[in-house]
Every structure is written in structure tokens, then in C-alpha cells.
Amino acid sequence: MKRYFRELSVAAALVLLLLLLALFAPHFYELQPLLSRLTAQIPTLVLTLGIALVMLTRQIDISVGSQFGLCAVLAGLVSAGGHGLPVSLAAALGAGAFMGALNGCLVAWMRLPSIVVTLATMVTWAEVLRLFQQGKFVNLAPGVQWFGLSQLGGQLTLLGVGGALVALAAYLLKNTSGGRHVYAVGSDAEAARLSGINPSAVTFGVFVLMGTLAGLAAVLNLVQSPQVDPKCGTGLELKAIAAAVVGGVAVNGGRGSLWGALAGLLLLATINPALTFLHVEAYWEKAIQGLVILLAVIADGIRSRRNLN
Template sequence: MKRHFHELSVAGTLVLLLLVLAVLAPGFFEPQPLLSRLATAAPRLVVACGVALVILTRQIDISIGSLFGVCSVAAGLVATGPTGIPGALATSMLVGAVGGAVNGTLVAGLGLPSIVVTLATMVTLREGLRLWRQGVFINLPDAMQWFGLPMMRGQAVVCLIAVGVLVALALMTRHLAAGRYLYAVGSDAEAARLAGLRPRLTTFLVFVGMGALVGAAAVMNLVQSPQVDPSTGRGLELEAIAAAVVGGVAVSGGRGSLWGVFAGFLLLSCINPALTYLGVKPYWDKASQGAIILLAVVADGWRRRRGGT
């Protein structure tokens, strides 16, 4: 109980919000728009899980929004060719993994600070993509949408993939040696090295994995509409990082769980629709978002302060 106080407090806030909605706007829980909303959110959850792993190893990646756009465009261009969905998925994940490998090489190989490296790749990728594509939409073949399934099933598949990624990563970080490495490297890279782990390789692989997840998420997003907007993914990095830290992943590395990320993600992605359902004016969006982030972290800080750690 005490160890999971943070996760529980975030989950509690979420439940509170859902209760308010249940009373004031029960329409929020109607199955169909709810499933659509979950499907829209699913790719973002995958990205948030990925960035949580990065933060666990005491790094950060702010290039994921730009990379998401690049992967979407690459997948979109390939999807119009003969290889169809598998080709698009493979391309997207490959492009993502290569992008991640570039970040990973600079961070793990050369020992450069990840926030600066990914700041640089963020602007380079974003502006490069703009130069290349000029913002023109890409039309996708019809067979691409919902993986060729009927809509509801397609939505379910997208959601299941996201939950699958979440559960797999949660179990991995909790129970597999590879998962524990992340915590070890994130808490103290030098100690991890002395214990026989390879912190640089771990960090590198985490970045590659992050990129591949971004690529997969891009395709999960792609199948939900027949056109690719090359600006897609703008601002995604902050959304994902906010979900991870609100969910209790410590930016100092080595502390946090993916269940917490899940709770943080659900809380943050509920705010905007909740405000629409409650009829709150849109100019309160950002202020509410900021207030809730602060509330979540302040509650945690306050508790730790009083706990006397």
C-alpha cells in the first residue's frame, strides 16, 4: 500500500473524475463513442509506455513527436505501394528504430545528454519533414483502414495492441532480468556496470525500442483514418512525458511502474473530453491540465516530505 501510494493517488483522482462524470454527464460512458475515444488514445499510450522506459533509465526523449510524424509519413508512402499493411508496419518500425538508434548512439555511445540530443533531433526531424513534404496530406488505400477489419473490430484490435504492449512491458520490467536492468541502470549506472551489467548497451537498446514503439504507434494511428497529416505527432512528446511523470516515474531514474503510467495516462487523456462533456469553456483546457499535473506531483511531494524521507 505504502509503496504504491503514488499510483493509487493518481488512480484515486481518476476515479473521482469518473464519478463526477457519471453523475453530471453519464453520456461519457456510452460504449460507442467511448471505444472510439479509447482507440484514438491507444497509440499515445504505447508512446507513453516507451518514454516511461526511457525515463526509468534516467534519460529522456523529446524527439518522439517529430519521429511519430516521420514514421507516419513513411508508413503512409509505403502503404500506397504493393506491400500493404505489413510493409507499412515494418517500414514504420524500422524508421522509428533507426531514429531511436541515432539518439541511442549519441546518448549511449558518445555519452551526450539525452535531453539535448533529442532536442536537436526533434527540430531537425520536424523541420526536415516540413521541407520534404510541405504539409501535403497523403491519401491511403481503403484497405488500410482498421487493418481491413470492420470498424468496431479494428478499434478493438488497436486497443488490445496497446493494452498488450502495456502488460508485456509491465511484466517485463517487473519480472524479467532485462526489465530489472532498466531500474539498475537508472538508479546508478556505475553500480550497474560494476555488477556486471552493460549500462550503455541497455540505454542504447531502450532508445531503439522507444523508436520502434513510436513506429508501431504511428501505424496504429494511421489505420484510424484514410489520410496522413504530416504534422501529426506535434506536441506528443509533452503529452507522453507528462503521463509518465504524473504516473509516478521519477525523472531521476530507477523509480516508477508502468501501471502508474497507465493511470497517469488515463487521467490526463480524460481531462479534455471531460471538459467537453461538462460544458466547460475551452479556454480552461490548458490551465486545468497544468493544475492537475501540479496537483498530482504536489500530493506526492507533500507525502514524501511528511513521511520524512
């Protein structure tokens, strides 16, 4: 119970917000819009999983939004060029893995600070995309949307994929040696190294995985509409990082769970629609988001101080 305090308190805040909505804005629970809202968060969820892993190894990746945009446009162009969804998926995953590997190389083998490396790659990929695509939408081939299924079928598939990914990642992280290595490297890289783990390899792997997940997220976003907006990745890195942080993934590594990150994402993703449903003016949105992040870390700080005493 105490161990999952953070996850549970975020979940409690989410439940409270959902109850508030049930009382004052029951329209929130209409099935079809609710499904659309949930599926729209699946790409961010996938990114959040990746970011949580990166943060668990005590690194950060702020280039994920740019990676996402580049993968989305690439997959879109491949699809528009007449290739099927599997080819697009492969292209996006490949591009994502490549960009992740570049970050990983620089961080793990060149020992450069991840925040600076990914700041530089964030700018680089965003500018490359702007120069290359010039803001033009990519029109996808018909039959890409919803994987060629019906809308309901596509949305359920997306939810299934998202849920399965979280469950799989959480299981692997907890029950495999690779997963425990992630925690070990994040807690104390030197101790991990002395106990026979190769921290560089683990870090590199996590960044490659992050890039690959960005590619996957881009495809899971792409199938939700018939066009790709080249600006689709802008700001996603902050959303994913905020979700992980609110969900209790510690920025100084080694602590946190993917379920917490999921709860954090759901909480943050519910706040924005809740404002619309409770008729709060849009200009309060950023202030409230900031306040939630601060409250989450302050709660953490007070709790850990009490534990210290």
C-alpha cells in the same frame, strides 16, 4: 499498499472524475464514442510506455513526436504506393528503430545529454518532414483502415494490442533481468556497472526500443483513419511525458511503473473530454492540465519529505 500509493492515488482521481461524469454527463458513457475516444489514445499509450522506460533509465526523449510524424508519413506513403500493411509496418518500425538508434548512439556511446540530443533530433526530423512532405496529407490505400476489418473489429484489435503491450512490457520489466537492468541503470548507473551491467548497452537498447515503439504507435494511429496528417506528431512528446510523470514515473530515474503511466495517461486523456461534457470553456484546458501535473508532483514532494522526516 504504500508502495503503490502513487499509482493508486492517480487511479482514485481518475475514478472520481469518471463518477463526476457519470452523475453530470452520462452521455460520456455511450459505447461507440467511448470506444473511439479510447482507441484514439492507444498511440499515445504506446509512446508513454516507451517514455516511461526511457525515464526509468534516467534519460528523456523529446524527439518522439517528430519520430512519430516521420514514421506515420513514411508508412502512409508506403501504403499509398500499393504495398500492404505489413510492409508499411516494417517501414515504420525500421525508421523508428533507426532514429532511436541514432539517439541511443549519441547518448549511450558519445555520452551526450539526452535532453539536448533529442532536442536537436526533434527539430531535425520535424524540419526534414516539413521540407519533404510540405504539409500534404497522405491518402492511404483502401483497406488499411481498421486493418481491413470492420470498424468495431478494428477498434477492439487496437484495444487488444494496447492492453497486451502494457501487460507484456510490465511483466518483462518486472520479471526479467533486462527489466531489472533498466531500473538498476536508472537508480545508479555506476553501481549497475560495478555489478556487471553494461549501462551503455541498456541505455542504447531503451532508445532503440523507444524509436521502434514510436514507429508502432504511428501505425496504430494510421489505421484509424483513411488519411495521414503530417502534423500528427506535434506535441505528442509532451503528452507522453506528462502522462508518465503524473503516473509517478520519477524524472530522476529508477522509480515508477508502467501501470502508473497508464493511469496517468487515462487521467489526462479524460480531462479534455470532461471539459466538453461539463460545459467548461475550451480556454481553461491548458491551465487545468498544468494544475494536474503540478498537483501530482507536489503530492509527491510532500510525501517524500514526510518519509524523510
